Amino acid sequence: MRARLLELHAGLRIELVVMKTAGDRILDTPLAKIGGKGLFIKELEQAMLAGRADLAVHSMKDVPVELPDALYIPTVLVREDPRDCLVARDGATLASLRPGAVVGTSSLRRRSQLLALRSDLELRDLRGNVTTRLEKLQRGEFDGIVLAAAGLRRLGLAGHVSEYFSTPTVLPAVGQGIIGIECRREDARIAALIAPLEDADARDALTAERALNEALQGGCQVPIAGHARVEGGTLELEALVASLDGCERVRAMRSGPRADAAELGRQLAHHLLERGAARILRDIGAGN
Numbered sequence: 001m002r003a004r005l006l007e008l009h010a011g012l013r014i015e016l017v018v019m020k021t022a023g024d025r026i027l028d029t030p031l032a033k034i035g036g037k038g039l040f041i042k043e044l045e046q047a048m049l050a051g052r053a054d055l056a057v058h059s060m061k062d063v064p065v066e067l068p069d070a071l072y073i074p075t076v077l078v079r080e081d082p083r084d085c086l087v088a089r090d091g092a093t094l095a096s097l098r099p100g101a102v103v104g105t106s107s108l109r110r111r112s113q114l115l116a117l118r119s120d121l122e123l124r125d126l127r128g129n130v131t132t133r134l135e136k137l138q139r140g141e142f143d144g145i146v147l148a149a150a151g152l153r154r155l156g157l158a159g160h161v162s163e164y165f166s167t168p169t170v171l172p173a174v175g176q177g178i179i180g181i182e183c184r185r186e187d188a189r190i191a192a193l194i195a196p197l198e199d200a201d202a203r204d205a206l207t208a209e210r211a212l213n214e215a216l217q218g219g220c221q222v223p224i225a226g227h228a229r230v231e232g233g234t235l236e237l238e239a240l241v242a243s244l245d246g247c248e249r250v251r252a253m254r255s256g257p258r259a260d261a262a263e264l265g266r267q268l269a270h271h272l273l274e275r276g277a278a279r280i281l282r283d284i285g286a287g288n
Contacts, residue, residue, distance in 0.1 A: 001057060001077070001179070001197065008196050017053050019043055041182075045071055048183065054190050055183040060175030060206060061148070063182075065214045073180040075194040079202040080150035082177035082227060084110060084170045087137060087152075088144035088162040094118060101143040104136065108244060110146050112223035113170045116246035130155055150177040171225035171240045171251075174209040174218070178202050201230040204261045208237045211265030216241065216277065222284050228261070235261055239268050241277035244284060250277045 002014050044056040045068055060076065067073070086094055086103075094117060097103070104126030105111055111123050124142065126133055130151050137145050144162070152158050181197070183190045205228035218224035225240040235258040242249040252275065254268040273281075 001181075004197060005193065009193060012193070017047065019047065045182070054187065055181055055194065058180050058182060059148075059151070060178040060180045060210075061173040063175065063180060064219070065210055067182070070185055071182055072185050073182045074191045075181040075198045076202045076206055077179040077181075077197055078199040079205065080177040080179075081153055081164075082172045083149045083167065084146055084165045084172060084176075085149045085152065085161045086144050086146055086163040086165070087134065087160045089137065089140075091162045092144060093163040094144075094165075097121070097143055102141075104133065104142040104145040107146075107173070108221070109173055109223045109225050109242075110170065112242040112244060112246040112249075113225070113240075114146065114246070116242070116249060117169070119246070130157065134160060148172075148176055167227050167238070171238060172227045174213045174224070174226045175206055176227075178206050180206075204228070204230050204235055204258045208235055208261040208265040211262040212237065212239050212269045213265075215266045215269030216272065216281070222281055226265075228265075230258055233258055235264060237264050237268055239272060241272050241280055243280050248276070248280055250275050250280065 002016065005014060006012060041056065041058055041063060044053070044058075047053040048056060049068065049070060063073070088097065094114070097118070099120045100122055102122045102124055103114065104124050105114070106126050114121060114123060126136065126142070126145055128136070130147065133145050133147065134157070136142060149158070149161065149164060152161060181194050183194070208228040209226045212226045213224060216224055223242040223244060226237065228235055228237040234255060236253065236255040238251070238253040240249060240251045250272050252268060252271055254264050254271070256264050
């Protein structure tokens, strides 16, 4: 993104401020128990509000639905591959993993869908950045790990992938593969600088997915998946709500004009709730 901004705006000076968030530092506790995905962006938002940074770049799957009033996300970039993928020793696929194989993932959404496919797997929590996770696999702590394909591709590590999961097999997280740029609402200059990076298809897909998530009151504590595809003037949205063990799943799809992206998300959420998602979510909440 930095290189693209420099191409667009000759003479622009960009200073990179590297920050390690609470989500990066606390690696020995499941994310769902320590505050959720918001831990990955809270300190970045505080830096912007304090004037120490002008913008923050996020993976939108890690961004909560609610943002501080003074901040917003005016620009989202072209979506990278939204799929999940398996990285396994010896290039194994999900089907060829040995019975009882140890698979690492920090996501309840992934855990639920993997158990629905292979109930014999032993799923263990996996935290840390991509490099740390790959190192744990190489040390033999896991037989395989499940990651977002987008992260591996952006880091030039796609060669490690053993298997890409199609969206019918493992439905992605809301916002997966989309990079969003957050800045202060009052800072029109910054918004104007990043505006050329906006991608309309990614924006409409994200709008539908986040409206779905908001209506379901989703977070990292519940297995919720949602993925939208834009084709011409039409948007197709698919979503899933599942129990933690993967035994119960409610899945559905809606399509309509992309101009109605948010409404499609809300409609699909209400349809899922009526078909049994409300009970699944209620049972999960009672167990926490």
